[in-house]
Amino acid sequence: MWAIEVRDLTKRYRGNGFAAVDHVSFSVKSGEIFALLGPNGAGKTTTIKILTTLLKPTSGTAKVAGFDVSKDKDSVRKSIGIVFQEPSLDWRLTGRENLDFHARIYGIGRKEREERIEEVLKLVELEDKADVVVDKYSGGMKRSLELARGFIHSPKVLFLDEPTLGLDTHTRRRIWDYIGELNDKEGVTIVLTTHHMEEADYLCERVGIMNQGKIIALDTPKNLKDLIGSDLVSLEMNTRDCNTDIFKKLDFVTDFREYNDFVTLKMERGDLRIPAIMEVAQREGIEIKSVNLRKPSLEDVFLYITGRRIRE
Ligand SMILES: Nc1ncnc2c1ncn2[C@@H]1O[C@H](COP(=O)(O)OP(=O)(O)OP(=O)(O)O)[C@@H](O)[C@H]1O
Ligand SMILES: [Mg+2]
Incomplete structure (x- = not known):
C-alpha cells in the first residue's frame, strides 16, 4: 500500500524561467521513512509544500494517504502532520500550551488531548520543560517540540522539512532517535528532507536524491552506495x-x-x-x-x- 504517489509533478513559480520541481515521480510505502536529499534550491521544500496542499502544482498529480492533493485538500490535511523548515512555534506560550492549541485545532477532546500531550512530551523528553515558555527553550528543544506537535493528532503521514537543520551533532542524534521511535511505535509514514547525507543514510529505508528540480537517483542507501562500489x-x-x-x-x-x-x-x-x-x-x-x-x-x-x- 502506498502512502504517497507522485506522478510527473512540476512546479514553475511565476517569474522564474525554470521549473523548481521538474517532472518528478516517486512513491512512498506505508510505514516507510523516506528522504528527499539534495543541495540548496533542489526543490525539496517545494515538493513538500505541494504534498501538504500549501502550494498548487503547475502540472502532474500527487496522492497522499490515498487522497489527491489538488482535488481533496481537506482529506489530505486531516491525514498529515508537518514540521516546517522555518520555526513556527508560538514563543510566548509554554510547550504544553503550544501542543494544546494545536490539538484543539484538530478537534481532539480534552481528556484525550491531555493524555496525548503527556505521551508526545515523553517521547521527545520534554516533560520537565512542558510548562516553561518556548522563548526559554534551546534550539534542540524547540525542534523537539515542533516534532511532538507535528504528530500529536496521530497523522498517517508526517512531513519533516529539514528536521535537524542548524542543530549540533548530539541534538541531531537525539532527534533521529525520536523520529525512529515514532515510526516504530506509531507506524507513521515519514517523509523528510535533508542536506545531511548521514541523516538520510541512518534513518531512511529509501532515499530520493534531488538536484535542480529532478530526482536523479532513488533507492535504498545501500543500493545507492553500491552503485559506486x-x-x-x-x-x-x-x-x-x-x-x-x-x-x-x-x-x-x-x-x-x-x-x-x-x-x-x-x-x-x-x-x-x-x-x-x-x-x-x-x-x-x-x-x-x-x-x-x-x-x-x-x-x-x-x-x-x-x-x-x-x-x-
Ligand atoms: N516563492 C517562490 N518564488 C519563486 N521561486 C521560488 C519560491 N520558492 C522557492 N523558489 C525557487 O525554487 C527553487 C527550489 O526551492 P526550494 O525551496 O524548493 O528548494 P530546497 O531544496 O528546499 O532548498 P533548501 O535546501 O535551501 O531548503 C529555488 O531555485 C528557489 O529559489
Ligand atoms: Mg527547503
Missing part, C-alpha cells in the same frame, strides 16, 4: 601545480575525480594500493598532504552523478 582513496594536494593525470593512468584506478584540492580515485582493495600511489606521487615530486581511504557515502553518490557536492 569499491573503495575511494582521496589524496589532498595542491592540484593546480601538479600533474594529477598520472593518477588517472594507474591501471587499478577505475574512476578519477578532481575537486578543489582533492583527487579521488576509485579502486578495489584501496588498502593494498596506497603504497603504490604514494610511490608514484613521490616519483613525480607531488606533495601529498593527506590520504583518506573510505567506503562510498551518499555524498559520493551525489558527487558521482552531478559532479558537485551537496554542500558547495
Whole structure:
C-alpha cells in the first residue's frame, strides 16, 4: 500500500524561467521513512509544500494517504502532520500550551488531548520543560517540540522539512532517535528532507536524491552506495601545480575525480594500493598532504552523478 504517489509533478513559480520541481515521480510505502536529499534550491521544500496542499502544482498529480492533493485538500490535511523548515512555534506560550492549541485545532477532546500531550512530551523528553515558555527553550528543544506537535493528532503521514537543520551533532542524534521511535511505535509514514547525507543514510529505508528540480537517483542507501562500489582513496594536494593525470593512468584506478584540492580515485582493495600511489606521487615530486581511504557515502553518490557536492 502506498502512502504517497507522485506522478510527473512540476512546479514553475511565476517569474522564474525554470521549473523548481521538474517532472518528478516517486512513491512512498506505508510505514516507510523516506528522504528527499539534495543541495540548496533542489526543490525539496517545494515538493513538500505541494504534498501538504500549501502550494498548487503547475502540472502532474500527487496522492497522499490515498487522497489527491489538488482535488481533496481537506482529506489530505486531516491525514498529515508537518514540521516546517522555518520555526513556527508560538514563543510566548509554554510547550504544553503550544501542543494544546494545536490539538484543539484538530478537534481532539480534552481528556484525550491531555493524555496525548503527556505521551508526545515523553517521547521527545520534554516533560520537565512542558510548562516553561518556548522563548526559554534551546534550539534542540524547540525542534523537539515542533516534532511532538507535528504528530500529536496521530497523522498517517508526517512531513519533516529539514528536521535537524542548524542543530549540533548530539541534538541531531537525539532527534533521529525520536523520529525512529515514532515510526516504530506509531507506524507513521515519514517523509523528510535533508542536506545531511548521514541523516538520510541512518534513518531512511529509501532515499530520493534531488538536484535542480529532478530526482536523479532513488533507492535504498545501500543500493545507492553500491552503485559506486569499491573503495575511494582521496589524496589532498595542491592540484593546480601538479600533474594529477598520472593518477588517472594507474591501471587499478577505475574512476578519477578532481575537486578543489582533492583527487579521488576509485579502486578495489584501496588498502593494498596506497603504497603504490604514494610511490608514484613521490616519483613525480607531488606533495601529498593527506590520504583518506573510505567506503562510498551518499555524498559520493551525489558527487558521482552531478559532479558537485551537496554542500558547495
Ligand atoms: N516563492 C517562490 N518564488 C519563486 N521561486 C521560488 C519560491 N520558492 C522557492 N523558489 C525557487 O525554487 C527553487 C527550489 O526551492 P526550494 O525551496 O524548493 O528548494 P530546497 O531544496 O528546499 O532548498 P533548501 O535546501 O535551501 O531548503 C529555488 O531555485 C528557489 O529559489
Ligand atoms: Mg527547503
